[in-house]
Amino acid sequence: MKWLGKKSKVAGAFSLALLILAMTACSGGQSASNAGSQAGNSADGGDSKSFKLWLGWNITVNNDSMVQTYWREHEPGIDVKLEATQGDALTALNLKLNAGGFEDAAVFGRSDTIDSAMARSGSVLPLEQYFNMPDKYPGLASIPKVYLDAMKDADGHIWSIPTWFDQNPDDPWPGWASLGWFIRKDVLDQTGMTKDDLKTIEGVEKYLKAASQLTDASGKKLIPLSFLSDANDESVILSTFGVSTATAGGVIPVEKQGDGYQFIYDDPQYKEAYKWMNKMYREGFIDHEAITDKKERYKEKNKTGRIAMNVGGFFNMDASLWEVLDGPTEPAWYYETIPYPKVEGVDQIGANQIVNPYPADDVYISKNTKNLNAILTFLDYMLQPKPEQQQVADSGPAGVFWDWVDKPLGKWQYTDAKFQELHDSGDAAKKASTTPELYALSSYSNTWYPWWNYAVTEPKGRQKTIDFSEEIGKMGGIRVAEPADRVKAKPGGLWEKYLPELENVRVEYKAKLMMADSDAKFESAWKDFQAALEKRAHWSELKAEWNETFQEESKS
Secondary structure: OOHHHHHHHHHHOHHHHHHHHHHHHOOOOOOHHHHHHHHHHOOOOOOOOEEEEEEOOOOOOOOOOHHHHHHHHOOOOOEEEEEOOOOOHHHHHHHHHHOOOOOOEEEEEOOHHHHHHHHHHOOEOOOHHHHHOOOOOHHHHOOOHHHHHHHOOOOOOOOOEEEOOEOOOOOOOOOOOOEEEEEEHHHHHHHOOOHHHHOEHHHHHHHHHHHOOOEOOOOOEOEEEEOOHHHOOOHHHHHHOOOOOOOOOOOOOEEEEOOEEEEHHHOHHHHHHHHHHHHHHHOOOEOOOOOOOOHHHHHHHHHOOOEEEEEEEHHHHOOHHHHOOOOOOOHHHHEEEEOOOEOOOOOOOOOOEEEOOOOOEEEEEEOOOOOHHHHHHHHHHHOOOOOOHHHHHHHOOEOOOEEEOOOOOOOEEEOOHHHHHHHOOOOHHHHHOOOOOHHHHOOEEOOEOHHHOEOOOOOOOHHHHHHHHHHHOOOOOEEEOOHHHHOOOOOOOHHHHHHHHHHHHHHHHHHHHHHOOOHHHHHHHHHHHHHHHHHOOOHHHHHHHHHHHHHHHHHO
């Protein structure tokens, strides 16, 4: 949900990605034709009813969980044994492939680096034939063709089974929209203002000035405005000024402009947004610790009621602060979201969340597995195109551990008291005894989302999170992914080389721009930022390569 925050993690993986690709290129793997032949020979997969699944993420594993027991004893009649990854997924993959590969199947978050490493290692099966067997594998056959076509390599092979995608790419679920502006209603009331007064950025400034004169319960002056810069929460302010800050896995946020695309740092409103932040900072309205605060410190300020207005992601504020409340007993009870304030000259707020209906995860199958049919049967079950399928994948089918309250695709609630007690205990081991949370091996639908239809809304604060997300989802900061949002770095190209330094420049100068102590120093910092983009990050060269890559991908 916070796209800018993902860049540094992606960039930091490039050197390791090169190591993986070098290793797999030298592994002497099978040819595509041989792989296809082996896949064909293994099509029946024997009568096995069990397989091992390696998870490309860390989670507490209990292979006798209640949901896995149901799978084993009822439907789909498969015993799934899980192995979690310890530490960094790419490092674990490197070690595993270097040691001969995984035993049966592996699931990872979607990554071109991982996909290339898997295919070039010669250790996985091509899987395209299994998407065309509706009589045997109707779930696999139901995967939207647009997703599968995008996965084919030059030889027409598909090296993974895609999962966690939208069942209807033309009408996608908007997701947990969390990026917005948040007001403490109790503080707003003390200022004598109303939410209507906050419809413009000038109204927000007036409120911040009034809030700066108020004190919290301990007598300390309130912090008028704060955010978690460590999580790039200021992207919401950029969005308010019309700057798009989101991608769908691409290297840089862009927006269509005429016949071309405008890059985020070239948008004149990027400077205007930071000019406003600098003004608020110098007037003492923005928390002077916003740039350096870490998540726990920021949460503590919210918990104790130190902050009059927040901007950014409400999960960073810590949704648990209000979700445990049943009434006005803590400051967090009074949080409300407001529409993005209007900025003069900005007709449309910038996109800060892009809905990407394309698959987010991939399941790879070892060429040496003796349990192919068990793997395919299980994934076919998980990928049934039902609106409630993510709930089925997570907690079993309706009528087992949970059920509909009134009608299918209405409200639901847990019906197994033991399951609910353990699941909601807050203890990782107890929760793992109920479910491995493999919803990522299923798909989702805009028709029905489980956690917006959970019948138990006690404490009452739980509903606040749902309301926030639904309200923010209608404010204009979300749009569906376009091809330009998915332009990735070429292996060995300039983006791969300079993206880490581009991120360093951004982080360094967002602080300098915000904290400049005069107009002259702000302008100087802006000039230095532009120079650093060119000298350190090779900005013009990066944009040229992006355009070349986009044109190439558009033709393919």
